[in-house]
Amino acid sequence: MTLGEFLSRHFSGPEHSAFRDSITRFVEGYNAADLSKVSALAIREEWSQDDEPEQRRPAGGYGQLMEHLLAQVLQQGVTVHLSSIVSHIQWQPGKVVIETTDGNSYSAQKVLITVPIGVLQHERITFTPAIPAYLEAAKNIGFGSVIKFLLEFKTPFWENLVARPVHNMGFMLSDATIPTWWTQLPDTTPLLTGWLGGPSAAQLHTGAEQMLNEALRSLSYIFDCSVDLLRQQLRHWYISDWKNDPFACGAYSYATIETPRAREILNTPVADTIYFSGEAVYDGPHTGTVEAALVSGREAAIKMLHAYSEDVEN
Numbered sequence: 325m326t327l328g329e330f331l332s333r334h335f336s337g338p339e340h341s342a343f344r345d346s347i348t349r350f351v352e353g354y355n356a357a358d359l360s361k362v363s364a365l366a367i368r369e370e371w372s373q374d375d376e377p378e379q380r381r382p383a384g385g386y387g388q389l390m391e392h393l394l395a396q397v398l399q400q401g402v403t404v405h406l407s408s409i410v411s412h413i414q415w416q417p418g419k420v421v422i423e424t425t426d427g428n429s430y431s432a433q434k435v436l437i438t439v440p441i442g443v444l445q446h447e448r449i450t451f452t453p454a455i456p457a458y459l460e461a462a463k464n465i466g467f468g469s470v471i472k473f474l475l476e477f478k479t480p481f482w483e484n485l486v487a488r489p490v491h492n493m494g495f496m497l498s499d500a501t502i503p504t505w506w507t508q509l510p511d512t513t514p515l516l517t518g519w520l521g522g523p524s525a526a527q528l529h530t531g532a533e534q535m536l537n538e539a540l541r542s543l544s545y546i547f548d549c550s551v552d553l554l555r556q557q558l559r560h561w562y563i564s565d566w567k568n569d570p571f572a573c574g575a576y577s578y579a580t581i582e583t584p585r586a587r588e589i590l591n592t593p594v595a596d597t598i599y600f601s602g603e604a605v606y607d608g609p610h611t612g613t614v615e616a617a618l619v620s621g622r623e624a625a626i627k628m629l630h631a632y633s634e635d636v637e638n
């Protein structure tokens with residue numbers, strides 16, 4: 325059953341309202357998931373993992389990971405075509421022709437598709453002949469929304485210019501419309517990052533200026549200061565709305581009740597010719613992460629190599 329059903333079946337009474345709120349806030353904010361779709365069992369599995377893995381990230385950003393992988397493939401003689409938007413794939417067993425929106429086409433024996441699952445769900449890439457079971461499977465994987473607000477200020481105003489000051493702020497969790505904010509500590513750059521995940525992010529379909537206003541209203545509520553002060557302090561801002569990015573169509577995946585079967589389908593190549601990988605297709609404990617994407621890509625590449633060597637032998 326979904327987590328929403330589970331809560332209303334077993335924890336519907338008023339005595340559980342704080343519990344329901346806290347679960348809802350976490351699952352919507354962190355998993356970017358919709359309670360009416362996310363599998364209760366998947367959330368239980370995630371929360372039952374014995375050891376909370378140590379949180380690590382590459383110093384200097386994930387760009388280095390991409391550069392490392394790029395250097396490796398270039399050494400292997402791979403050609404990379406950037407800014408090429410795939411719109412259509414024509415295929416038959418053992419042959420694919422990939423068409424891009426700039427009118428180019430590329431042919432190969434096999435293709436590995438690694439676009440975000442939201443791109444497949446919105447059918448931004450079409451197939452001839454059609455592969456309806458695969459697109460149906462893609463639609464059965466949950467894919468949440470996240471809006472990230474990056475606001476750089478002239479000074480760390482939250483320490484001394486507001487009625488409710490906060491010193492050494494790391495993470496701030498609140499009940500404001502944009503509830504979660506963090507600083508760059510130990511780096512002291514006066515940059516605040518705001519985070520809105522799940523259905524609330526999907527509903528905030530407004531222009532960038534309105535979203536900025538919403539972010540400033542949230543900060544004014546949290547720190548008890550005027551929006552005017554925040555505007556005076558604001559130096560630069562950038563808002564990334566992943567749901568409305570045509571190359572993402574969402575943030576990262578979560579498991580619905582149908583997802584285990586959907587992943588099985590997408591992990592089964594179409595006639596040893598069309599393969600899928602990416603974080604949403606990964607089946608393991610680290611869903612929705614860079615690691616999931618890497619593991620899934622590696623497994624698909626190994627599968628393709630085996631199939632190639634079988635083709636050669638035959």
Ligand SMILES: Cc1cc2nc3c(=O)[nH]c(=O)nc-3n(C[C@H](O)[C@H](O)[C@H](O)COP(=O)(O)OP(=O)(O)OC[C@H]3O[C@@H](n4cnc5c(N)ncnc54)[C@H](O)[C@@H]3O)c2cc1C
Nearest residue numbers: 409410438439440443470571575576602603612613614617
């Ligand atoms: C706001 C946010 C915060 C996150 N934080 C973390 C975190 O802290 N740690 C973590 O591990 N993970 C995090 N993630 C998740 C992580 O970014 C993803 O799981 C990972 O990037 C997925 O990798 P992927 O290769 O499957 O897809 P992507 O990295 O999305 O790559 C897919 C590529 O396909 C391209 N593409 C799309 N459409 C087309 C088309 N038609 N033709 C050609 N190319 C196309 C896209 O441009 C993109 O480059 C976060 C995600 C978001 C949105």
